Amino acid sequence: MKAYQTEVHVDVREARPTRLIWQGQAYPVRAVLDEWQYGGRWWLGERPRTCYLVQAGPLTAELHREDGEGGRWWLARLQD
Template sequence: MKAVQQEVQVTVSGAGRPHVLIWAGKVHPIRAILDQWRFGGRWWLGEPPRACFLVQTSTLTAELHHEAAPPGRWWLARVQD
């Protein structure tokens, strides 16, 4: 997987899970959540905890991170090469 580390827009379902990824001006409906985990953040650098998702769309596999602390930004961490 290739590191991206870009802030992105994500629409979430009623359960708070990612439903649509908007990246580089393209809308990517999420077909499946392949994995989900929680990362505590690098506390020594002041990073907030985050929820992480490995998702599959019709055109890409991506790792999304959602910050637990406000403003609750979404990050595209990595995409499949």
């Protein structure tokens, strides 16, 4: 997997990602392959987050969402 750590726009339904928009291209999420919680590195000020491994069109992507109100989404990694 290649690391990106890029903020992205993600459409959500019932608290799960349904569409990823990356580099101006929309990718519908066809399947959520895995979901897990990450506590974050609190000593660096990171918020806890929910992580998803998704199949979005031709992409297999790891998405992270900061927990809490207004949490940002970012593309953590893409499978090569």
